[in-house]
Amino acid sequence: MxxxxxxxxxxxxxxxxxxxxLTPNTRFYLRAQSHDRAFATVIHALRGREGFIKVTGQVGTGKTLLCRRLLNALKPPFVTAYIPNPQLDPLDLYRAVAEELGLQKDMVEGQHHLLRLIQGCLIEHAREGRSVVLVIDEAQVMSEATIEAVRLLTNLETESRKLLQVVLFGQPELDTMLRGPRLRQLLQRITFQERIEPxxxxxxxxxxxxxxxxxxxxxxxxxxxxxxxxxxxxxxxxxxxxxxxxxxxxxxxxxxxxxxxxxxxxxxxxxxxxxxxxxxxxxxxxxx
Missing domain, CATH: 1.10.8.60 (Helicase, Ruva Protein; domain 3)
Known part of the structure; x- marks a missing residue:
């Protein structure tokens, strides 16, 4: 038409x-019970500096809209890195995170060096009193290797705090994947989780x-x-x-x-x- x-x-x-x-637009957000509960849980967990948070829901239930509402709500001292399509290998995921954090990654070769670059950036943010949040939408498309790479990012910490918090938004297939034996360590780190209902x-x-x-x-x-x-x-x-x-x-x-x-x-x-x-x-x- x-x-x-x-x-x-x-x-x-x-x-x-x-x-x-069909384009997610926070202007049209309705404060429905399920969505509001999930949003409040994520905000509470991030303020409490929890490492991993997970939000799942069936196709079309509004996960991306909720994700965008979260990104709009996270004002300083929060710093956000947003990965809308995480169908990446571990190295490309690190490159995407580095780009979101404003790092000059073009001269860096290899996963190890990228990880050190990201760690340095996270430490600097922590020194300045900022909290970095990695928000990943459509997380169910990640491979096990890429999910494990995300877990390694959350290993970065000082003596008193995690340097990175992660919020995963995904379809129910994400739950199935995380229950697999290879991802048991990551599943145990998810301290808060919510399910968006129709x-x-x-x-x-x-x-x-x-x-x-x-x-x-x-x-x-x-x-x-x-x-x-x-x-x-x-x-x-x-x-x-x-x-x-x-x-x-x-x-x-x-x-x-x-x-x-x-x-x-x-x-x-x-x-x-x-x-x-x-x-x-x-x-x-x-x-x-």
Missing amino acids: GTLQYSMYEQHFGLARLPFT FTAKEVPAYINHRLSMAGYNGQDLFRQGALRLVARSSGGVPRLINILAHKALLSAYGEGSTRVEARHARNAVRDTESAIPLRWPWSLKRA
């Missing part, structure tokens, strides 16, 4: 911007209305109750699926010239989305 049609879509519903894009039945309408409000909508409820129930049921409470279904439902309503999203528009969206839970399935969302 072209830019003109999207522009007409926004104008038709009185929106300043598209409300249900939204509850009550949170889905709140999420949709929140995103509409943040996109500039200020009229009567745009989604009818029947449409909200269908989106909630067919998304399973997964934010990414909610976005897809809500966006398509708006397109369907716009195509009819309707000013509100009815159940039939949501039904059209579900039928057009292969990853949606079929409408014949029983209600399965938590109702808390």
Whole structure:
């Protein structure tokens, strides 16, 4: 669909911007119970100088959005290094960390020398009273060798404190990997962990209305109750699926010239989305 049609879509519903894009945007963050609990746990653990923290969740549940919220929240004395795609070998991981820390790594050869360079930087930050946090998104794609390289980074310490804290964000496959015999040492170092859950039945309408409000909508409820129930049921409470279904439902309503999203528009969206839970399935969302 072209830019003109999207522009007409926004104008038709009185929106300043598209409300249900898939790009993680902290502007649209909703303080849902599961996400807030995970965020609070990570912040508490980092302030307590814990070495390893892990946050897991199914595909589309908002891990990257939470990760970006964390990066935005970590102000001085925290210093952050962010690795969004850790599908790297150990040497390239160290290079990425060095680059994030602003180090001149081009003249350094070999893993050992890079590790010493990083250690020197971490010691300097510690002397100045700063805490360095390495945040790794999509951690489930790392090889065992690369995860072990991360563990070696956390071995860097003074007599009184760890020089580096690590926050891992990943899909449940990360849990499976960490339970393997070769990574037992790292698993034992993870002192805090949280699991992001899909939204509850009550949170889905709140999420949709929140995103509409943040996109500039200020009229009567745009989604009818029947449409909200269908989106909630067919998304399973997964934010990414909610976005897809809500966006398509708006397109369907716009195509009819309707000013509100009815159940039939949501039904059209579900039928057009292969990853949606079929409408014949029983209600399965938590109702808390």
